[in-house]
């Protein structure tokens with residue numbers, strides 16, 4: 001039995017944007033593909049909303065300047081919603097400072 005199909009995803013994060021024909025992650029974020037995905041995500045149950053239906057920050061509950069954060073980058077272009085998180089600008093910035 002020669003079956004060595006262990007994928008080492010952890011060690012080598014796969015970036016999807018190259019596959020999709022984007023030169024960089026920033027390019028991907030400017031694409032219609034991402035715009036659409038982002039809108040779908042915001043509209044989904046994965047994002048908390050206030051009574052008016054405004055998306056809220058997943059961390060602090062603020063409703064201003066909501067951005068969508070990628071928890072992982074290996075599914076770019078085909079992100080499952082659980083890879084994404086709606087955050088306000090402040091929390092988003094904070095998350096990235098923790099990741100660095």
Ligand SMILES: [Zn+2]
Nearest residue numbers: 057060088091
């Ligand atoms: Zn926040």
Ligand SMILES: [Zn+2]
Nearest residue numbers: 068069070092
């Ligand atoms: Zn982010």
